[in-house]
Amino acid sequence: MRHILFVSLKFLYERKRQTIISVLGVSIGVSAFIVMSSLMLGFQNYFIQQVIDLEPHIRIKPREEKQSTEPFSLLLGEKPVEKDRILGWQDMVQNLEKHPHVLGVAPRLVSRGILKYGVKEKPITLLGIDPQREPKASIIEKFLVHKNLKKLETNKTGLIVGVLVAKSLGIKDLGKKLLLVAPNGQTLLVTVEDFFESGITNIDDARVYINIKTLQSLLNKQGEVNEIILKIRDVNMAERLSREFQELVPYEVESWQKAYRNFLSIFKIQNIITYMIVFAILTVSAFGIFNIIMMTVLEKKRDIAILMAMGFLRKDILLIFMVEGFVVGVLGAAFGSIIGFGIQEYLESVKLDVEGLIRTKGFVLDRSPIFYFYALVFSLFFSLLASLYPSYRASRLNPVDIFRSQ
């Protein structure tokens, strides 16, 4: 092997320009892979983590079916089926709490409403929660700016308002009085006790928390709930557990994956597109390596012939050029990783308001070392693949044909 390295490394070292171009090509592919993966997965993981922390892992709610509104069914004395509430929810909560995989269960009453502040109005989603039970089933307190969840217990007309709702209404301070209008036309004067910031735009722009009892009385639905939320030990089991619970309750049981399936599908497509781009970059760099090694082989026919004359085997010739591809791959991965690391450091230091599906104060990166490992594997794979054919061609040269042609 020493004789192979002796020749390969010398070729690489002495043909610096070509080596640098090849290494640069691979480095660009590798750094693009690292940066794009960390940006994309950073964003996706952040979103999913926020969803897992904030949203119920499993949600039980009435099925979304149309109630029979045909007049003759009422005339025949049929009672409309209750579709907007969960019957016997107390027993259900107690039973679910006993399940070994369940960490906490909480009831909710969810409704629409409008918040008015001065001349400004904002349609909102009202979440009536039990301030004692809610933290067992979601880590809502993590997202409260002033950690005033308990205030919903002491102040029955207290509200926790999403930061973007507050922004739309022009509210900056706690203690502001607002008018809450329920779908049934009932109004209530409420006080802002805290702000809520998840970082997920469509949640922060609509959600308002209120004491469940206050909402029940405002909607004239005393004792009613229309959602039971569950927090489980292993979030990845949500889908399986939701199927299990579905067998037990006559309501719709929805896992967080199902609730956010549209986003998760978009992420999948996004991943495919991103990796296709990275694949294209790596393919281009592989073609660069292919061209350079092929050119080297064509230029070095005489050298290959003399190497064979002095006892180098065809296998040795193959390995000389494969080693070149391998070294280019390793160097490309190393430099690409350094460049990628540098770009990650820079992106992490950039302070800017990212406004979109999520809101952050900068780029959210997933800086897992596994990307560096994958980058090494991909760059080696592409480099070796690119050098395979030229190396094979080199190994099949007939030295006598070359000597005769001189």
Add this chain to the structure above:
Amino acid sequence: MKLIELKGVKKSIGQEHILKGVDFGVYEGEFVAIIGASGSGKSSMLYIMGLLDRPTEGEVFFEGQRVEFSDEKRLSEIRNKKIGFVFQFHYLISEFNLLENVMLPAIKMGMERDKAEERAYELLKKLGLGGKEKRKIYQISGGEMQRVAIARALMNKPSVILADEPTGNLDSKNTQRVMEIFQEINSEGTTIVMVTHELELAKLSHRVVEVKDGEILR
């Protein structure tokens, strides 16, 4: 003892018969010159003797043993350890300096780098290239390049040097120098087989063999 022997060797490329049943032997310590016109088959004979090319028919014996041309590993080993090649064109590798070019066969053989360097220094000095070891090949003259090629051929102390028109690209002064080197190497015990079309040079050898139309005339 015959170092290399060809028995009934034929070589055809397509419809063209290059060697038409050659019987030929080279004894240890000999300096043989093969002469002939261009296209006579003398180089083809040399390539077969050097185990670089396989005959279409016939047998080749090296140090008394029949050569199996299907055993690439064995052929490579013989070429590396027992045979040194010198061609009309020097075939030095441009990325390597003179020392590295000369060292290559020894590195292939598995010699330690220090020892290979030491021997390469010795050989270059012996061939009048002392002090130029670290130069690249474009920094030396054509005659010097050919001497480096001879040094490389001698690196593994081969039994035989096979030289194909080694002076074809050289002026008379360098030709004379190369021939002196060959005579000196031969006097030290290394067998030399040289292909040339110049009778004057062939006369400096022990034996002259003439090839014409793929057959040995004398």
